[in-house]
Amino acid sequence: MKHLIDLDDFSIQELDQIVHKAVEIEAHPEAYYGKLSGKILGTLFYEPSTRTQMSFQTAMLKLGGQIIGFDNPQTSSVSKGENLKDTVKVISNYADVIAIRHPSEGAAKAASLVAECPIINAGDGGHLHPTQTLTDLVTLMHEKGHLDHLTIGLCGDLKFGRTVHSLIKAMIHYPGNKFILISTKELTIPDYMKKIILNSNCEYEEISTLEEALPKLDVLYMTRIQRERFESKEEYLKQKDVYRLDTQKMRLAPEDLCILHPLPRVDEIEIAVDDDPRAVYFKQANHGVYARMSLILHILEQNTQTSIKGEIYPEKICSNSRCITQSETYLKRYFYRDKDGVMCCSYCDAHE
Incomplete structure (x- = not known):
């Protein structure tokens, strides 16, 4: 069985296959109804989620499958002290595939070591969020028609932003991509991620203001400042209002800019920006259903094994x-x- 813990688990050919199949499914959904009749998806969500959890559920239902799981660990045996291993070991005997979200970094990898079915990482702390990245790739394919030679601005929480980390790790595989990292010094991208960019021979630039970055961009990836990742409320409040995209700043942006956001939004994008045709984050959320349909189909068709390195x-x-x-x-x-x-x-x- 094959797991999706990190997009590095898939070759670039596999990623392209999943992205193009997602586009095909969205164009012809009726051809895929019932494909997974009799299959069960387990959703183990140790952290709150709206879009990721519901899009996984919708994806499985559209494919004709069924769903089990929890969206609040306090309603499960976790509240009694059950460890991750025991929960995963049991549920993986009930389900054909599991999507897991957990606040601890590396939890999906740990789950994959004991699971009896494929594990999909639906977000592990501030580490990675590969299925959001698949959603992003499908969105960019729809909006731009290609995934190469793009200047991508990533703004906000680049330190704890798992969606940012996963997107960079995917986009470095496509030629000519450049990253503009827009953050405060406190929320700059981790050093290991900078090494990944440099080792891929991609360019990156660090900028502290949206105004300076906007005219240079093909894609702007906005993120919220995540209250749950800070150790104190005071540290969070110092960062939360630094970056805000509004209609005035949008005058600096190219006409063909594509604005993405993994959502939820707090106040980092002004509501009025929603009416700008360059804002595609609600389309992005819709594409996520088809990205996950394609992924689940791909995972359940594989008989290769993912192992832990080291x-x-x-x-x-x-x-x-x-x-x-x-x-x-x-x-x-x-x-x-x-x-x-x-x-x-x-x-x-x-x-x-």
Whole structure:
């Protein structure tokens, strides 16, 4: 069985296949109704979600399948102290595929090590969100017609923004793409992500204002400042209103700009911008259903195996306080070395 923990688990050919099939499904949905009759999707959502959870459910229902799971761990045996391993081990015997969202980074990888069915990462803390990225790729294919030679601005929470990290890791595989990173110094993108960009021979530029970045962009990816990722309310309040896209700033943007946002929006995009044809974030949410339909079909057709990279270091502890290994202490401690020889956690990719 094959899992989707990180888009690196798929070749660029597989990504293209999934994206093009999603476009095909959206054009001809009737041809795919009932394709997964008798199959069951398990949704294990340890964190709140609207679009991701409901789009997975809608995708499975459109394919003729059924759904089990929870959207609040307090209504499950997790509230009694059940660990991640036991929950996944049991539910993976009930379901044909599981989508999991969890606040701890590396949780999806940990789940995949014990699951009896394929695992799809629906977001693990501030680490990755690969199915949102598939949604983004499908949206860009619809709006731009190609995924290469784009200047992509990423604005807001680039430190904890798992959607940003996953999008960069996908777009570096397409030639000619350039990234403009728009954030405060406190929320700048992690060093390991900068290394990934540099090692791919892509260009990136760091800018502190939207006004400076907008005229240069083909795509603007806005993100909210995530209250749940900050250790204190004071730190959050210092950051929350720094970046706001409004109709006045939009005058600086190219006519063919494409504005994406993974949602939910708080106040980083003015409501009036919704009426601008360059704002496609609600279309983006709709494309997410078809992206996930294509993904589920692809995963259930595979018989290849995804393995964990690295080796076990029993005495070593991940330095990332948000890593799943900090709470699920029974997990074997896997670490790998990156291209520069730096030791990294195999679950959350944190550099040691």
